[in-house]
Amino acid sequence: MPAISRRASSLGTENAFVVLAEVNALARTGKDIISFCIGQPDFPAPVNVQEAAIRAIRGGKHGYTPSAGIDELRAAAAKYLGAMRGGLPIRPEDVVVGAGAKPFIAYAILSSTDHGAGDEVIYPNPGFPIYESQIVACGAKPVPIHLHEARDFSFDPAELERRITPKTKLLILNYPHNPTGGLLSRKELEQIAAILAKHPQVWVYADEIYSRLAYSGEFFSIAQVPGMYERTIISDGASKTWAMTGWRIGFTSNPLLAPVLTRWITNTDSCASQISQWAALEAIEGPQDAAAMMKASFLERRDLIVGLLNKVPGVSCRLPGGAFYAWPNVTEACRMIGAPDSEEFRKRLLNEAGVALLADIHFGSRVPGEGQHVRFSYAASKEMIEKGVARMAEFIRTNTRKAA
Numbered sequence: 473m474p475a476i477s478r479r480a481s482s483l484g485t486e487n488a489f490v491v492l493a494e495v496n497a498l499a500r501t502g503k504d505i506i507s508f509c510i511g512q513p514d515f516p517a518p519v520n521v522q523e524a525a526i527r528a529i530r531g532g533k534h535g536y537t538p539s540a541g542i543d544e545l546r547a548a549a550a551k552y553l554g555a556m557r558g559g560l561p562i563r564p565e566d567v568v569v570g571a572g573a574k575p576f577i578a579y580a581i582l583s584s585t586d587h588g589a590g591d592e593v594i595y596p597n598p599g600f601p602i603y604e605s606q607i608v609a610c611g612a613k614p615v616p617i618h619l620h621e622a623r624d625f626s627f628d629p630a631e632l633e634r635r636i637t638p639k640t641k642l643l644i645l646n647y648p649h650n651p652t653g654g655l656l657s658r659k660e661l662e663q664i665a666a667i668l669a670k671h672p673q674v675w676v677y678a679d680e681i682y683s684r685l686a687y688s689g690e691f692f693s694i695a696q697v698p699g700m701y702e703r704t705i706i707s708d709g710a711s712k713t714w715a716m717t718g719w720r721i722g723f724t725s726n727p728l729l730a731p732v733l734t735r736w737i738t739n740t741d742s743c744a745s746q747i748s749q750w751a752a753l754e755a756i757e758g759p760q761d762a763a764a765m766m767k768a769s770f771l772e773r774r775d776l777i778v779g780l781l782n783k784v785p786g787v788s789c790r791l792p793g794g795a796f797y798a799w800p801n802v803t804e805a806c807r808m809i810g811a812p813d814s815e816e817f818r819k820r821l822l823n824e825a826g827v828a829l830l831a832d833i834h835f836g837s838r839v840p841g842e843g844q845h846v847r848f849s850y851a852a853s854k855e856m857i858e859k860g861v862a863r864m865a866e867f868i869r870t871n872t873r874k875a876a
């Protein structure tokens with residue numbers, strides 16, 4: 473038999489999809505499950521966006537586009553990305569449109585590191601699992617930097633300094649953050665930039681896909697810190713802001729790397745869906761009331777779920793600053809019910825109480841000394857949030873009695 477490459481065999485995955493299959497299999501057996509697994513808005517795309525897509529289809533927009541995207545969308549995205557980031561001078565030619573923001577993670581790693589050369593990429597842990605998976609698949613060395621609950625899930629810049637070596641080629645940042653909902657403050661980003669000033673060989677991939685879901689103050693990008701603009705790949709997109717995950721539109725910008733990222737797209741997807749590109753243009757340029765309504769709704773639900781979680785025995789939850797994730801600490805709850813870790817807790821909660829969550833190990837190896845965590849995506853109805861958290865509380869109470 474022909475062999476499967478080591479690279480493909482070791483390729484990681486996004487466990488949300490694996491748990492989702494588990495949940496669906498259970499649901500097919502008739503089990504009533506409340507799921508907090510999937511990281512996408514629970515709204516349809518705005519009606520004006522849907523209509524723009526229909527117009528594109530009817531208007532014959534069926535062919536390939538340039539690999540970097542249609543000129544209209546590149547221009548609109550340049551203006552939008554710049555305006556959202558304190559007026560950065562982003563030009564249309566700096567912007568590359570892709571089939572979601574996700575592919576740019578691999579393109580950024582592939583464009584900044586050489587396979588097997590010992591090049592290092594620093595990334596947040598816990599973090600979006602595709603970072604580590606792609607770093608390894610691209611033949612670079614993964615260097616996790618730990619996020620700390622006591623810092624509301626940011627990392628200590630001094631820790632970053634200790635991890636940078638002459639081999640470090642790329643630093644991946646993500647704010648607001650998946651899975652913790654944490655942010656990096658302007659002060660922290662300035663501290664990071666001051667460290668990077670001493671290491672000019674390091675690119676930054678600023679995963680800002682949740683930029684419109686930051687709940688306090690104005691969003692601030694590391695690209696806005698003096699000296700950082702040219703070395704930062706800004707990554708944003710339509711998925712989370714306009715509830716367009718399935719439409720697959722992401723946009724990145726960097727004045728030096730745009731042609732390189734474009735070449736990767738020519739070598740892979742050719743271009744993002746033309747229909748989705750016209751829809752994304754409408755999303756950016758059209759009325760923003762749907763995006764504002766969704767953000768307000770997530771904020772309301774954040775406050776609801778955090779309030780409820782903090783009343784559950786053995787659970788404590790920090791107030792996440794953005795995105796639509798809560799990352800409660802369940803160390804004590806695990807102890808109370810006799811579960812050795814958060815993964816066992818998650819499995820039992822799913823099978824015994826019908827509540828589906830993701831565990832911390834789905835987002836990287838557990839950070840020593842930080843305890844056990846699970847992730848709730850609170851892009852679920854208020855009723856489901858109330859019912860799901862009540863089930864979790866009851867599950868912990870019942871099993872605490874059993875364990876005693």
Ligand SMILES: Cc1ncc(COP(=O)(O)O)c(C=O)c1O
Nearest residue numbers: 511572573574600650709711722
């Ligand atoms: C941190 C992070 N980056 C990137 C993505 C990918 O987004 P897109 O749908 O634009 O590919 C996600 C989606 O869950 C995410 O959470």
